[in-house]
Amino acid sequence: MTDQPAFEQVRPVRLYERIVEQVEAAIANGELVPGQHLPSERELVAQFGTSRATVREALRVLESNGLVRSRPGDPNGPEVLPFTARGLSKQLRRLARAEELTLAQLLVSRMMLDATANRLAAVLRTAEQLADMEAAIDGMRVALDLGYDAFGEADLAFHEAVAAASGNTMIQVSNEVVRDTVLSVISDRIAHARNSKALMRRSLEHHEQVLDAIRSGDGPEAARASLQSLYDYYAGYVPAVERRALRALLDPAPPTGAG
Amino acid sequence: MTDQPAFEQVRPVRLYERIVEQVEAAIANGELVPGQHLPSERELVAQFGTSRATVREALRVLESNGLVRSRPGDPNGPEVLPFTARGLSKQLRRLARAEELTLAQLLVSRMMLDATANRLAAVLRTAEQLADMEAAIDGMRVALDLGYDAFGEADLAFHEAVAAASGNTMIQVSNEVVRDTVLSVISDRIAHARNSKALMRRSLEHHEQVLDAIRSGDGPEAARASLQSLYDYYAGYVPAVERRALRALLDPAPPTGAG
């Protein structure tokens, strides 16, 4: 059964990469816990048997990925950081800028994430989480007269309350990151339309629909309403050809009808 | 209207970070295009006015983020790379590990991603992409008699064809990562059941349903069938209490009926 040797392609693996791998592995499997400290640079030099420059290159990479932080003069050595979504956010933004991710793609992702979070929240929410959502909606209602900044803040609070109630960290974090990325991509274009009170009122109505559905435990309706809300709010910024993808998420009815 | 000064937090910004920022910016705004080359390390030392080690730390960070690649002896200098989703994939994997996602959470994410990809693919697929899916299904059919390894491979090919046809890089990459993670979590438990021909046949039927829906452009049906397929295949491995979340994604009908 010895088919063929099946050699793998080899590429030169730098010393600093091996150090990165070892530290990453140690963090991944729990040997190193956030708050703990790595040995000092010179100690690492001894342990890895390389020069200080090499160790430092590895530390810089780990640092830029948000895994550790080293400060000058700290005798404790580089600190292992708790997880943040900063690296994920950075990569997404990069992807968006490279125009591998169009606004339409980002919005599709956002609709998917938000709709699913709402659907889950309708079933899984606790009374306390429901109260958080209601408080956020109240905040939006009050903020109608305070301008978009306050309104946007309350809006954000609602979506985060829903995401938390979904009980799914993956969806929660992804949604957060995608939401930020969407805003960073079109914030300039959307700025002039923001203060339209009519838009805010409409948005509020949509959110109230979603909340009603969640309150009554109707997941599909919560999902439907949130999809419609996002579509109405953002579709105008998407080129017409790409709007097909957004619409594909909307109607549960097959498109066998008239055009 | 001058509320308060609103000072920002300051933290020491390393020299290597500034270099990274400048190069990233140059790539982001198109000054540097994939295929182009940065000046040699020594030339960069002159331009940035720092030492070699500092420039190298910056290059290592850029390299680990997949933006450039430097080879020893290359007189052209470090090459600017075309964009890949490798960095995003790495960060997503980190999220999955760090947050200690339960199997239920991973499966919910997988169902969400796969259903959306199918829904989009039903509307956006090209003829060629449809052919890829059909080829994959044919492969599954053939592999019924070849055992699970071949079957799983064809299965994977189908899902990747669908993801590609969704036209959404975010969904494609996320789905890939989540799928891998799910398998790595339960591969041991599922191994003994793998070779059940009945299971494979049932899985094939489900996939054929999905393909039919995609072929006829029926997004909602494609989503429904894929959700049902994943649920049937994996729900048994999820603790009963957590199964509620999975079921919440299934029925479009509100749960107002009998318990």
Next chain:
DNA sequence: ATGCATTTGTTCGTATGTATC
């Protein structure tokens, strides 16, 4: 509150193997 020992940030010099012309 002060100093001291230690650590990091950064620089310079050098030896070695490599890719290109």
Next chain:
DNA sequence: AGATACATACGAACAAATGCA
């Protein structure tokens, strides 16, 4: 095939920053 310029990696050094006695 050789010359040249390059990246990899090492070692020593100094200034600034930190934590602890």
